Amino acid sequence: MNEYQITGKKLLSDDIAVFQLSPVAKELLTFQPGQYCLISDPDFEKPEEEHIFSIASEPENRHHLEFAVRAYGRWTKNLLKQEKGKKLKIRGFFGKFLMPEKCGAAVFLVGGVGISPVISILRHLARKKSDSYLRLFYGNRTPDSAVYGTELKELEKDLPGFKVIEVFSESPGNTDALSGFISRELLTSEIDMQLLPVFFISGPPVFLIKMAGILKELGVPPKNIKMEKIISPRLPFLHPVNKK
Ligand SMILES: Cc1cc2nc3c(=O)[nH]c(=O)nc-3n(C[C@H](O)[C@H](O)[C@H](O)COP(=O)(O)OP(=O)(O)OC[C@H]3O[C@@H](n4cnc5c(N)ncnc54)[C@H](O)[C@@H]3O)c2cc1C
Known part of the structure:
Protein backbone atom coordinates (compact mmCIF):
# COMPACT_ATOMS: atom_id res chain seq x y z
CA MET A 1 0.00 0.00 0.00
CA ASN A 2 1.51 3.33 -1.07
CA GLU A 3 0.54 6.82 -0.02
CA TYR A 4 -0.29 9.27 -2.79
CA GLN A 5 -1.69 12.79 -2.78
CA ILE A 6 -3.83 14.71 -5.21
CA THR A 7 -1.56 17.10 -7.11
CA GLY A 8 -4.01 18.00 -9.89
CA LYS A 9 -7.77 17.98 -10.42
CA LYS A 10 -9.96 19.00 -13.33
CA LEU A 11 -13.72 18.82 -12.93
CA LEU A 12 -15.13 18.10 -16.41
CA SER A 13 -18.81 18.00 -15.44
CA ASP A 14 -20.98 17.46 -12.34
CA ASP A 15 -20.05 13.78 -12.24
CA ILE A 16 -16.67 13.40 -14.00
CA ALA A 17 -13.22 14.57 -12.90
CA VAL A 18 -9.64 13.87 -13.92
CA PHE A 19 -7.22 13.50 -10.99
CA GLN A 20 -3.45 13.50 -10.89
CA LEU A 21 -1.91 11.63 -7.94
CA SER A 22 1.77 11.78 -6.97
CA PRO A 23 3.57 9.57 -4.46
CA VAL A 24 4.11 11.25 -1.08
CA ALA A 25 7.50 9.75 -0.27
CA LYS A 26 8.59 6.93 -2.55
CA GLU A 27 9.15 6.78 -6.30
CA LEU A 28 6.20 6.30 -8.60
CA LEU A 29 5.92 2.55 -9.12
CA THR A 30 6.10 1.09 -12.62
CA PHE A 31 3.01 -0.30 -14.30
CA GLN A 32 2.01 -1.39 -17.77
CA PRO A 33 -0.33 0.70 -19.95
CA GLY A 34 -3.87 -0.68 -19.56
CA GLN A 35 -3.49 -1.78 -15.93
CA TYR A 36 -5.59 -0.71 -12.94
CA CYS A 37 -5.01 -0.22 -9.22
CA LEU A 38 -7.00 -0.19 -5.99
CA ILE A 39 -7.53 3.15 -4.25
CA SER A 40 -8.69 3.64 -0.66
CA ASP A 41 -9.46 6.82 1.26
CA PRO A 42 -8.11 6.69 4.85
CA ASP A 43 -10.50 9.48 5.92
CA PHE A 44 -13.72 8.04 4.49
CA GLU A 45 -16.34 5.87 6.30
CA LYS A 46 -14.50 2.58 5.74
CA PRO A 47 -10.80 3.43 5.34
CA GLU A 48 -10.00 -0.09 4.15
CA GLU A 49 -12.59 -0.05 1.33
CA GLU A 50 -10.75 -0.26 -1.98
CA HIS A 51 -12.12 0.95 -5.33
CA ILE A 52 -10.76 -0.01 -8.71
CA PHE A 53 -9.54 2.56 -11.21
CA SER A 54 -7.71 2.11 -14.48
CA ILE A 55 -4.66 4.30 -14.87
CA ALA A 56 -5.09 6.85 -17.65
CA SER A 57 -1.52 8.13 -17.70
CA GLU A 58 1.30 6.32 -19.49
CA PRO A 59 4.21 4.66 -17.63
CA GLU A 60 6.69 7.13 -19.17
CA ASN A 61 5.02 9.87 -17.08
CA ARG A 62 7.10 9.71 -13.90
CA HIS A 63 5.41 12.71 -12.20
CA HIS A 64 1.97 11.34 -11.44
CA LEU A 65 -0.70 8.73 -12.06
CA GLU A 66 -3.82 10.04 -13.78
CA PHE A 67 -7.37 8.78 -13.27
CA ALA A 68 -10.65 9.75 -14.93
CA VAL A 69 -13.37 9.20 -12.34
CA ARG A 70 -17.11 9.11 -12.87
CA ALA A 71 -19.18 9.48 -9.70
CA TYR A 72 -21.72 6.69 -9.21
CA GLY A 73 -22.11 6.04 -5.48
CA ARG A 74 -21.02 7.39 -2.10
CA TRP A 75 -17.30 6.68 -2.45
CA THR A 76 -16.79 8.20 -5.89
CA LYS A 77 -19.09 11.18 -5.11
CA ASN A 78 -16.94 11.89 -2.05
CA LEU A 79 -13.74 11.60 -4.13
CA LEU A 80 -15.00 14.20 -6.60
CA LYS A 81 -15.24 16.71 -3.72
CA GLN A 82 -11.56 16.27 -2.78
CA GLU A 83 -8.92 18.84 -3.65
CA LYS A 84 -5.12 19.12 -4.00
CA GLY A 85 -3.18 17.84 -0.99
CA LYS A 86 -5.72 15.13 -0.11
CA LYS A 87 -3.96 11.82 0.68
CA LEU A 88 -5.12 8.46 -0.71
CA LYS A 89 -3.71 4.94 -0.60
CA ILE A 90 -2.93 2.95 -3.73
CA ARG A 91 -2.34 -0.77 -4.14
CA GLY A 92 -1.35 -2.26 -7.44
CA PHE A 93 -0.89 -2.80 -10.22
CA PHE A 94 -3.23 -5.42 -11.74
CA GLY A 95 -4.84 -6.44 -15.00
CA LYS A 96 -4.20 -8.09 -18.32
CA PHE A 97 -5.80 -5.49 -20.60
CA LEU A 98 -2.43 -5.09 -22.26
CA MET A 99 -1.32 -4.57 -25.81
CA PRO A 100 0.93 -7.42 -27.00
CA GLU A 101 4.50 -6.26 -27.66
CA LYS A 102 4.23 -7.04 -31.38
CA CYS A 103 0.75 -5.91 -32.38
CA GLY A 104 0.49 -4.52 -35.90
C1 LIG B 1 -11.08 -2.96 -13.88
C2 LIG B 1 -11.90 -1.75 -13.47
C3 LIG B 1 -11.46 -0.49 -13.85
C4 LIG B 1 -12.21 0.64 -13.49
N1 LIG B 1 -11.77 1.87 -13.89
C5 LIG B 1 -12.53 2.96 -13.62
C6 LIG B 1 -12.12 4.25 -14.10
O1 LIG B 1 -11.08 4.42 -14.73
N2 LIG B 1 -12.93 5.31 -13.81
C7 LIG B 1 -14.11 5.17 -13.09
O2 LIG B 1 -14.80 6.18 -12.88
N3 LIG B 1 -14.50 3.96 -12.64
C8 LIG B 1 -13.75 2.87 -12.87
N4 LIG B 1 -14.15 1.64 -12.41
C9 LIG B 1 -15.43 1.58 -11.66
C10 LIG B 1 -15.26 2.04 -10.22
O3 LIG B 1 -14.45 1.11 -9.52
C11 LIG B 1 -16.66 2.13 -9.56
O4 LIG B 1 -17.46 3.02 -10.30
C12 LIG B 1 -16.58 2.66 -8.16
O5 LIG B 1 -15.81 1.80 -7.36
C13 LIG B 1 -18.01 2.77 -7.59
O6 LIG B 1 -17.95 2.99 -6.18
P1 LIG B 1 -19.09 3.83 -5.43
O7 LIG B 1 -19.04 3.46 -3.99
O8 LIG B 1 -18.97 5.27 -5.73
O9 LIG B 1 -20.44 3.35 -6.08
P2 LIG B 1 -21.31 2.09 -5.66
O10 LIG B 1 -22.05 2.39 -4.39
O11 LIG B 1 -20.45 0.87 -5.68
O12 LIG B 1 -22.35 2.05 -6.86
C14 LIG B 1 -23.49 2.94 -6.91
C15 LIG B 1 -24.40 2.48 -8.03
O13 LIG B 1 -23.77 2.73 -9.29
C16 LIG B 1 -23.58 1.52 -10.00
N5 LIG B 1 -22.25 1.60 -10.59
C17 LIG B 1 -21.09 1.76 -9.91
N6 LIG B 1 -20.05 1.80 -10.76
C18 LIG B 1 -20.58 1.66 -12.00
C19 LIG B 1 -20.01 1.64 -13.29
N7 LIG B 1 -18.70 1.78 -13.49
N8 LIG B 1 -20.85 1.48 -14.36
C20 LIG B 1 -22.18 1.37 -14.18
N9 LIG B 1 -22.79 1.39 -12.96
C21 LIG B 1 -21.99 1.53 -11.89
C22 LIG B 1 -23.68 0.41 -8.97
O14 LIG B 1 -24.13 -0.82 -9.55
C23 LIG B 1 -24.70 0.98 -8.00
O15 LIG B 1 -26.01 0.78 -8.46
C24 LIG B 1 -13.41 0.51 -12.72
C25 LIG B 1 -13.82 -0.76 -12.33
C26 LIG B 1 -13.08 -1.88 -12.70
C27 LIG B 1 -13.56 -3.25 -12.27
Missing part, protein backbone atom coordinates in the same frame (compact mmCIF):
# COMPACT_ATOMS: atom_id res chain seq x y z
CA ALA A 105 -3.22 -3.67 -35.72
CA ALA A 106 -5.54 -2.89 -32.81
CA VAL A 107 -9.15 -1.75 -32.59
CA PHE A 108 -10.51 -0.23 -29.37
CA LEU A 109 -14.24 -0.32 -28.65
CA VAL A 110 -14.90 1.98 -25.71
CA GLY A 111 -17.98 3.01 -23.76
CA GLY A 112 -17.78 6.08 -21.49
CA VAL A 113 -15.16 6.08 -18.76
CA GLY A 114 -13.79 2.83 -20.21
CA ILE A 115 -11.50 5.22 -22.08
CA SER A 116 -9.04 5.30 -19.12
CA PRO A 117 -6.96 2.18 -19.89
CA VAL A 118 -7.16 2.93 -23.62
CA ILE A 119 -5.80 6.48 -23.38
CA SER A 120 -2.94 5.05 -21.29
CA ILE A 121 -2.12 2.63 -24.12
CA LEU A 122 -2.46 5.34 -26.80
CA ARG A 123 -0.29 7.83 -24.87
CA HIS A 124 2.33 5.09 -24.47
CA LEU A 125 2.22 4.30 -28.21
CA ALA A 126 2.58 8.01 -29.04
CA ARG A 127 5.71 8.15 -26.84
CA LYS A 128 7.07 5.17 -28.79
CA LYS A 129 6.16 6.88 -32.09
CA SER A 130 4.17 3.81 -33.11
CA ASP A 131 2.93 3.58 -36.69
CA SER A 132 0.59 0.63 -36.00
CA TYR A 133 -2.92 0.51 -37.45
CA LEU A 134 -5.12 1.81 -34.60
CA ARG A 135 -8.86 2.50 -34.60
CA LEU A 136 -10.86 3.79 -31.64
CA PHE A 137 -14.66 3.66 -31.60
CA TYR A 138 -15.67 5.83 -28.64
CA GLY A 139 -19.31 5.78 -27.54
CA ASN A 140 -20.74 8.40 -25.20
CA ARG A 141 -24.08 9.99 -24.46
CA THR A 142 -23.04 13.53 -25.46
CA PRO A 143 -19.79 15.30 -26.49
CA ASP A 144 -19.63 16.83 -22.98
CA SER A 145 -19.48 13.39 -21.37
CA ALA A 146 -16.63 12.21 -23.64
CA VAL A 147 -13.50 12.35 -21.47
CA TYR A 148 -10.26 13.09 -23.41
CA GLY A 149 -12.23 13.92 -26.61
CA THR A 150 -9.90 16.80 -27.54
CA GLU A 151 -6.69 14.91 -26.68
CA LEU A 152 -7.78 11.93 -28.79
CA LYS A 153 -8.10 14.21 -31.82
CA GLU A 154 -4.59 15.54 -31.08
CA LEU A 155 -3.25 11.98 -30.87
CA GLU A 156 -4.35 11.45 -34.48
CA LYS A 157 -1.52 13.85 -35.41
CA ASP A 158 1.09 12.00 -33.30
CA LEU A 159 0.07 8.49 -34.35
CA PRO A 160 -0.01 8.20 -38.18
CA GLY A 161 -2.03 4.95 -38.10
CA PHE A 162 -4.61 6.18 -35.58
CA LYS A 163 -8.18 7.29 -36.20
CA VAL A 164 -10.88 8.03 -33.62
CA ILE A 165 -14.55 7.58 -34.50
CA GLU A 166 -16.81 9.19 -31.92
CA VAL A 167 -20.42 8.07 -31.59
CA PHE A 168 -22.98 9.88 -29.43
CA SER A 169 -26.26 8.29 -28.40
CA GLU A 170 -27.81 11.75 -28.06
CA SER A 171 -27.54 14.05 -31.08
CA PRO A 172 -23.93 15.33 -31.36
CA GLY A 173 -25.15 18.70 -32.70
CA ASN A 174 -22.66 20.67 -34.73
CA THR A 175 -19.78 18.19 -34.87
CA ASP A 176 -18.61 15.68 -37.48
CA ALA A 177 -19.26 12.84 -35.01
CA LEU A 178 -21.88 10.15 -35.56
CA SER A 179 -25.12 9.75 -33.63
CA GLY A 180 -26.48 6.43 -32.40
CA PHE A 181 -24.50 3.45 -31.12
CA ILE A 182 -21.42 1.51 -32.22
CA SER A 183 -22.90 -0.96 -34.69
CA ARG A 184 -21.80 -3.91 -36.79
CA GLU A 185 -22.27 -1.80 -39.94
CA LEU A 186 -20.05 0.97 -38.58
CA LEU A 187 -17.28 -1.49 -37.68
CA THR A 188 -17.32 -3.26 -41.05
CA SER A 189 -17.25 0.05 -42.93
CA GLU A 190 -14.32 1.46 -40.92
CA ILE A 191 -12.06 -1.50 -40.05
CA ASP A 192 -9.65 -3.28 -42.37
CA MET A 193 -10.44 -6.79 -41.11
CA GLN A 194 -7.74 -8.28 -43.38
CA LEU A 195 -5.16 -6.92 -40.93
CA LEU A 196 -6.56 -9.35 -38.31
CA PRO A 197 -6.62 -6.69 -35.57
CA VAL A 198 -6.65 -7.41 -31.86
CA PHE A 199 -9.88 -5.99 -30.37
CA PHE A 200 -9.90 -4.23 -26.98
CA ILE A 201 -13.35 -3.69 -25.44
CA SER A 202 -13.62 -1.44 -22.37
CA GLY A 203 -16.78 -0.16 -20.71
CA PRO A 204 -19.76 -1.16 -18.57
CA PRO A 205 -20.99 -4.79 -18.67
CA VAL A 206 -23.90 -4.14 -21.07
CA PHE A 207 -21.52 -2.49 -23.52
CA LEU A 208 -19.10 -5.44 -23.33
CA ILE A 209 -21.88 -7.94 -24.03
CA LYS A 210 -23.12 -5.91 -27.02
CA MET A 211 -19.65 -5.46 -28.54
CA ALA A 212 -18.60 -9.09 -27.92
CA GLY A 213 -21.81 -10.17 -29.71
CA ILE A 214 -20.98 -8.06 -32.76
CA LEU A 215 -17.40 -9.39 -32.89
CA LYS A 216 -18.72 -12.96 -32.69
CA GLU A 217 -21.01 -12.25 -35.67
CA LEU A 218 -18.00 -10.87 -37.54
CA GLY A 219 -16.08 -14.09 -36.87
CA VAL A 220 -13.35 -12.52 -34.72
CA PRO A 221 -11.62 -15.37 -32.83
CA PRO A 222 -11.83 -15.08 -28.99
CA LYS A 223 -8.01 -15.08 -28.77
CA ASN A 224 -8.07 -11.72 -30.60
CA ILE A 225 -10.44 -10.09 -28.08
CA LYS A 226 -9.44 -8.48 -24.77
CA MET A 227 -12.03 -7.04 -22.40
CA GLU A 228 -12.02 -4.69 -19.40
CA LYS A 229 -15.26 -4.53 -17.43
CA ILE A 230 -15.68 -1.14 -15.74
CA ILE A 231 -17.99 -1.91 -12.84
CA SER A 232 -18.38 -1.36 -9.10
CA PRO A 233 -16.34 -3.64 -6.82
CA ARG A 234 -19.48 -3.84 -4.66
CA LEU A 235 -20.70 -6.46 -7.13
CA PRO A 236 -18.27 -9.20 -5.96
CA PHE A 237 -19.14 -11.68 -8.70
CA LEU A 238 -17.99 -9.11 -11.26
CA HIS A 239 -14.94 -7.97 -9.33
CA PRO A 240 -11.82 -8.99 -11.30
CA VAL A 241 -9.59 -9.00 -8.20
CA ASN A 242 -11.90 -11.54 -6.52
CA LYS A 243 -11.94 -13.87 -9.52
CA LYS A 244 -10.22 -17.19 -8.92
Whole structure:
Protein backbone atom coordinates (compact mmCIF):
# COMPACT_ATOMS: atom_id res chain seq x y z
CA MET A 1 0.00 0.00 0.00
CA ASN A 2 1.51 3.33 -1.07
CA GLU A 3 0.54 6.82 -0.02
CA TYR A 4 -0.29 9.27 -2.79
CA GLN A 5 -1.69 12.79 -2.78
CA ILE A 6 -3.83 14.71 -5.21
CA THR A 7 -1.56 17.10 -7.11
CA GLY A 8 -4.01 18.00 -9.89
CA LYS A 9 -7.77 17.98 -10.42
CA LYS A 10 -9.96 19.00 -13.33
CA LEU A 11 -13.72 18.82 -12.93
CA LEU A 12 -15.13 18.10 -16.41
CA SER A 13 -18.81 18.00 -15.44
CA ASP A 14 -20.98 17.46 -12.34
CA ASP A 15 -20.05 13.78 -12.24
CA ILE A 16 -16.67 13.40 -14.00
CA ALA A 17 -13.22 14.57 -12.90
CA VAL A 18 -9.64 13.87 -13.92
CA PHE A 19 -7.22 13.50 -10.99
CA GLN A 20 -3.45 13.50 -10.89
CA LEU A 21 -1.91 11.63 -7.94
CA SER A 22 1.77 11.78 -6.97
CA PRO A 23 3.57 9.57 -4.46
CA VAL A 24 4.11 11.25 -1.08
CA ALA A 25 7.50 9.75 -0.27
CA LYS A 26 8.59 6.93 -2.55
CA GLU A 27 9.15 6.78 -6.30
CA LEU A 28 6.20 6.30 -8.60
CA LEU A 29 5.92 2.55 -9.12
CA THR A 30 6.10 1.09 -12.62
CA PHE A 31 3.01 -0.30 -14.30
CA GLN A 32 2.01 -1.39 -17.77
CA PRO A 33 -0.33 0.70 -19.95
CA GLY A 34 -3.87 -0.68 -19.56
CA GLN A 35 -3.49 -1.78 -15.93
CA TYR A 36 -5.59 -0.71 -12.94
CA CYS A 37 -5.01 -0.22 -9.22
CA LEU A 38 -7.00 -0.19 -5.99
CA ILE A 39 -7.53 3.15 -4.25
CA SER A 40 -8.69 3.64 -0.66
CA ASP A 41 -9.46 6.82 1.26
CA PRO A 42 -8.11 6.69 4.85
CA ASP A 43 -10.50 9.48 5.92
CA PHE A 44 -13.72 8.04 4.49
CA GLU A 45 -16.34 5.87 6.30
CA LYS A 46 -14.50 2.58 5.74
CA PRO A 47 -10.80 3.43 5.34
CA GLU A 48 -10.00 -0.09 4.15
CA GLU A 49 -12.59 -0.05 1.33
CA GLU A 50 -10.75 -0.26 -1.98
CA HIS A 51 -12.12 0.95 -5.33
CA ILE A 52 -10.76 -0.01 -8.71
CA PHE A 53 -9.54 2.56 -11.21
CA SER A 54 -7.71 2.11 -14.48
CA ILE A 55 -4.66 4.30 -14.87
CA ALA A 56 -5.09 6.85 -17.65
CA SER A 57 -1.52 8.13 -17.70
CA GLU A 58 1.30 6.32 -19.49
CA PRO A 59 4.21 4.66 -17.63
CA GLU A 60 6.69 7.13 -19.17
CA ASN A 61 5.02 9.87 -17.08
CA ARG A 62 7.10 9.71 -13.90
CA HIS A 63 5.41 12.71 -12.20
CA HIS A 64 1.97 11.34 -11.44
CA LEU A 65 -0.70 8.73 -12.06
CA GLU A 66 -3.82 10.04 -13.78
CA PHE A 67 -7.37 8.78 -13.27
CA ALA A 68 -10.65 9.75 -14.93
CA VAL A 69 -13.37 9.20 -12.34
CA ARG A 70 -17.11 9.11 -12.87
CA ALA A 71 -19.18 9.48 -9.70
CA TYR A 72 -21.72 6.69 -9.21
CA GLY A 73 -22.11 6.04 -5.48
CA ARG A 74 -21.02 7.39 -2.10
CA TRP A 75 -17.30 6.68 -2.45
CA THR A 76 -16.79 8.20 -5.89
CA LYS A 77 -19.09 11.18 -5.11
CA ASN A 78 -16.94 11.89 -2.05
CA LEU A 79 -13.74 11.60 -4.13
CA LEU A 80 -15.00 14.20 -6.60
CA LYS A 81 -15.24 16.71 -3.72
CA GLN A 82 -11.56 16.27 -2.78
CA GLU A 83 -8.92 18.84 -3.65
CA LYS A 84 -5.12 19.12 -4.00
CA GLY A 85 -3.18 17.84 -0.99
CA LYS A 86 -5.72 15.13 -0.11
CA LYS A 87 -3.96 11.82 0.68
CA LEU A 88 -5.12 8.46 -0.71
CA LYS A 89 -3.71 4.94 -0.60
CA ILE A 90 -2.93 2.95 -3.73
CA ARG A 91 -2.34 -0.77 -4.14
CA GLY A 92 -1.35 -2.26 -7.44
CA PHE A 93 -0.89 -2.80 -10.22
CA PHE A 94 -3.23 -5.42 -11.74
CA GLY A 95 -4.84 -6.44 -15.00
CA LYS A 96 -4.20 -8.09 -18.32
CA PHE A 97 -5.80 -5.49 -20.60
CA LEU A 98 -2.43 -5.09 -22.26
CA MET A 99 -1.32 -4.57 -25.81
CA PRO A 100 0.93 -7.42 -27.00
CA GLU A 101 4.50 -6.26 -27.66
CA LYS A 102 4.23 -7.04 -31.38
CA CYS A 103 0.75 -5.91 -32.38
CA GLY A 104 0.49 -4.52 -35.90
CA ALA A 105 -3.22 -3.67 -35.72
CA ALA A 106 -5.54 -2.89 -32.81
CA VAL A 107 -9.15 -1.75 -32.59
CA PHE A 108 -10.51 -0.23 -29.37
CA LEU A 109 -14.24 -0.32 -28.65
CA VAL A 110 -14.90 1.98 -25.71
CA GLY A 111 -17.98 3.01 -23.76
CA GLY A 112 -17.78 6.08 -21.49
CA VAL A 113 -15.16 6.08 -18.76
CA GLY A 114 -13.79 2.83 -20.21
CA ILE A 115 -11.50 5.22 -22.08
CA SER A 116 -9.04 5.30 -19.12
CA PRO A 117 -6.96 2.18 -19.89
CA VAL A 118 -7.16 2.93 -23.62
CA ILE A 119 -5.80 6.48 -23.38
CA SER A 120 -2.94 5.05 -21.29
CA ILE A 121 -2.12 2.63 -24.12
CA LEU A 122 -2.46 5.34 -26.80
CA ARG A 123 -0.29 7.83 -24.87
CA HIS A 124 2.33 5.09 -24.47
CA LEU A 125 2.22 4.30 -28.21
CA ALA A 126 2.58 8.01 -29.04
CA ARG A 127 5.71 8.15 -26.84
CA LYS A 128 7.07 5.17 -28.79
CA LYS A 129 6.16 6.88 -32.09
CA SER A 130 4.17 3.81 -33.11
CA ASP A 131 2.93 3.58 -36.69
CA SER A 132 0.59 0.63 -36.00
CA TYR A 133 -2.92 0.51 -37.45
CA LEU A 134 -5.12 1.81 -34.60
CA ARG A 135 -8.86 2.50 -34.60
CA LEU A 136 -10.86 3.79 -31.64
CA PHE A 137 -14.66 3.66 -31.60
CA TYR A 138 -15.67 5.83 -28.64
CA GLY A 139 -19.31 5.78 -27.54
CA ASN A 140 -20.74 8.40 -25.20
CA ARG A 141 -24.08 9.99 -24.46
CA THR A 142 -23.04 13.53 -25.46
CA PRO A 143 -19.79 15.30 -26.49
CA ASP A 144 -19.63 16.83 -22.98
CA SER A 145 -19.48 13.39 -21.37
CA ALA A 146 -16.63 12.21 -23.64
CA VAL A 147 -13.50 12.35 -21.47
CA TYR A 148 -10.26 13.09 -23.41
CA GLY A 149 -12.23 13.92 -26.61
CA THR A 150 -9.90 16.80 -27.54
CA GLU A 151 -6.69 14.91 -26.68
CA LEU A 152 -7.78 11.93 -28.79
CA LYS A 153 -8.10 14.21 -31.82
CA GLU A 154 -4.59 15.54 -31.08
CA LEU A 155 -3.25 11.98 -30.87
CA GLU A 156 -4.35 11.45 -34.48
CA LYS A 157 -1.52 13.85 -35.41
CA ASP A 158 1.09 12.00 -33.30
CA LEU A 159 0.07 8.49 -34.35
CA PRO A 160 -0.01 8.20 -38.18
CA GLY A 161 -2.03 4.95 -38.10
CA PHE A 162 -4.61 6.18 -35.58
CA LYS A 163 -8.18 7.29 -36.20
CA VAL A 164 -10.88 8.03 -33.62
CA ILE A 165 -14.55 7.58 -34.50
CA GLU A 166 -16.81 9.19 -31.92
CA VAL A 167 -20.42 8.07 -31.59
CA PHE A 168 -22.98 9.88 -29.43
CA SER A 169 -26.26 8.29 -28.40
CA GLU A 170 -27.81 11.75 -28.06
CA SER A 171 -27.54 14.05 -31.08
CA PRO A 172 -23.93 15.33 -31.36
CA GLY A 173 -25.15 18.70 -32.70
CA ASN A 174 -22.66 20.67 -34.73
CA THR A 175 -19.78 18.19 -34.87
CA ASP A 176 -18.61 15.68 -37.48
CA ALA A 177 -19.26 12.84 -35.01
CA LEU A 178 -21.88 10.15 -35.56
CA SER A 179 -25.12 9.75 -33.63
CA GLY A 180 -26.48 6.43 -32.40
CA PHE A 181 -24.50 3.45 -31.12
CA ILE A 182 -21.42 1.51 -32.22
CA SER A 183 -22.90 -0.96 -34.69
CA ARG A 184 -21.80 -3.91 -36.79
CA GLU A 185 -22.27 -1.80 -39.94
CA LEU A 186 -20.05 0.97 -38.58
CA LEU A 187 -17.28 -1.49 -37.68
CA THR A 188 -17.32 -3.26 -41.05
CA SER A 189 -17.25 0.05 -42.93
CA GLU A 190 -14.32 1.46 -40.92
CA ILE A 191 -12.06 -1.50 -40.05
CA ASP A 192 -9.65 -3.28 -42.37
CA MET A 193 -10.44 -6.79 -41.11
CA GLN A 194 -7.74 -8.28 -43.38
CA LEU A 195 -5.16 -6.92 -40.93
CA LEU A 196 -6.56 -9.35 -38.31
CA PRO A 197 -6.62 -6.69 -35.57
CA VAL A 198 -6.65 -7.41 -31.86
CA PHE A 199 -9.88 -5.99 -30.37
CA PHE A 200 -9.90 -4.23 -26.98
CA ILE A 201 -13.35 -3.69 -25.44
CA SER A 202 -13.62 -1.44 -22.37
CA GLY A 203 -16.78 -0.16 -20.71
CA PRO A 204 -19.76 -1.16 -18.57
CA PRO A 205 -20.99 -4.79 -18.67
CA VAL A 206 -23.90 -4.14 -21.07
CA PHE A 207 -21.52 -2.49 -23.52
CA LEU A 208 -19.10 -5.44 -23.33
CA ILE A 209 -21.88 -7.94 -24.03
CA LYS A 210 -23.12 -5.91 -27.02
CA MET A 211 -19.65 -5.46 -28.54
CA ALA A 212 -18.60 -9.09 -27.92
CA GLY A 213 -21.81 -10.17 -29.71
CA ILE A 214 -20.98 -8.06 -32.76
CA LEU A 215 -17.40 -9.39 -32.89
CA LYS A 216 -18.72 -12.96 -32.69
CA GLU A 217 -21.01 -12.25 -35.67
CA LEU A 218 -18.00 -10.87 -37.54
CA GLY A 219 -16.08 -14.09 -36.87
CA VAL A 220 -13.35 -12.52 -34.72
CA PRO A 221 -11.62 -15.37 -32.83
CA PRO A 222 -11.83 -15.08 -28.99
CA LYS A 223 -8.01 -15.08 -28.77
CA ASN A 224 -8.07 -11.72 -30.60
CA ILE A 225 -10.44 -10.09 -28.08
CA LYS A 226 -9.44 -8.48 -24.77
CA MET A 227 -12.03 -7.04 -22.40
CA GLU A 228 -12.02 -4.69 -19.40
CA LYS A 229 -15.26 -4.53 -17.43
CA ILE A 230 -15.68 -1.14 -15.74
CA ILE A 231 -17.99 -1.91 -12.84
CA SER A 232 -18.38 -1.36 -9.10
CA PRO A 233 -16.34 -3.64 -6.82
CA ARG A 234 -19.48 -3.84 -4.66
CA LEU A 235 -20.70 -6.46 -7.13
CA PRO A 236 -18.27 -9.20 -5.96
CA PHE A 237 -19.14 -11.68 -8.70
CA LEU A 238 -17.99 -9.11 -11.26
CA HIS A 239 -14.94 -7.97 -9.33
CA PRO A 240 -11.82 -8.99 -11.30
CA VAL A 241 -9.59 -9.00 -8.20
CA ASN A 242 -11.90 -11.54 -6.52
CA LYS A 243 -11.94 -13.87 -9.52
CA LYS A 244 -10.22 -17.19 -8.92
C1 LIG B 1 -11.08 -2.96 -13.88
C2 LIG B 1 -11.90 -1.75 -13.47
C3 LIG B 1 -11.46 -0.49 -13.85
C4 LIG B 1 -12.21 0.64 -13.49
N1 LIG B 1 -11.77 1.87 -13.89
C5 LIG B 1 -12.53 2.96 -13.62
C6 LIG B 1 -12.12 4.25 -14.10
O1 LIG B 1 -11.08 4.42 -14.73
N2 LIG B 1 -12.93 5.31 -13.81
C7 LIG B 1 -14.11 5.17 -13.09
O2 LIG B 1 -14.80 6.18 -12.88
N3 LIG B 1 -14.50 3.96 -12.64
C8 LIG B 1 -13.75 2.87 -12.87
N4 LIG B 1 -14.15 1.64 -12.41
C9 LIG B 1 -15.43 1.58 -11.66
C10 LIG B 1 -15.26 2.04 -10.22
O3 LIG B 1 -14.45 1.11 -9.52
C11 LIG B 1 -16.66 2.13 -9.56
O4 LIG B 1 -17.46 3.02 -10.30
C12 LIG B 1 -16.58 2.66 -8.16
O5 LIG B 1 -15.81 1.80 -7.36
C13 LIG B 1 -18.01 2.77 -7.59
O6 LIG B 1 -17.95 2.99 -6.18
P1 LIG B 1 -19.09 3.83 -5.43
O7 LIG B 1 -19.04 3.46 -3.99
O8 LIG B 1 -18.97 5.27 -5.73
O9 LIG B 1 -20.44 3.35 -6.08
P2 LIG B 1 -21.31 2.09 -5.66
O10 LIG B 1 -22.05 2.39 -4.39
O11 LIG B 1 -20.45 0.87 -5.68
O12 LIG B 1 -22.35 2.05 -6.86
C14 LIG B 1 -23.49 2.94 -6.91
C15 LIG B 1 -24.40 2.48 -8.03
O13 LIG B 1 -23.77 2.73 -9.29
C16 LIG B 1 -23.58 1.52 -10.00
N5 LIG B 1 -22.25 1.60 -10.59
C17 LIG B 1 -21.09 1.76 -9.91
N6 LIG B 1 -20.05 1.80 -10.76
C18 LIG B 1 -20.58 1.66 -12.00
C19 LIG B 1 -20.01 1.64 -13.29
N7 LIG B 1 -18.70 1.78 -13.49
N8 LIG B 1 -20.85 1.48 -14.36
C20 LIG B 1 -22.18 1.37 -14.18
N9 LIG B 1 -22.79 1.39 -12.96
C21 LIG B 1 -21.99 1.53 -11.89
C22 LIG B 1 -23.68 0.41 -8.97
O14 LIG B 1 -24.13 -0.82 -9.55
C23 LIG B 1 -24.70 0.98 -8.00
O15 LIG B 1 -26.01 0.78 -8.46
C24 LIG B 1 -13.41 0.51 -12.72
C25 LIG B 1 -13.82 -0.76 -12.33
C26 LIG B 1 -13.08 -1.88 -12.70
C27 LIG B 1 -13.56 -3.25 -12.27
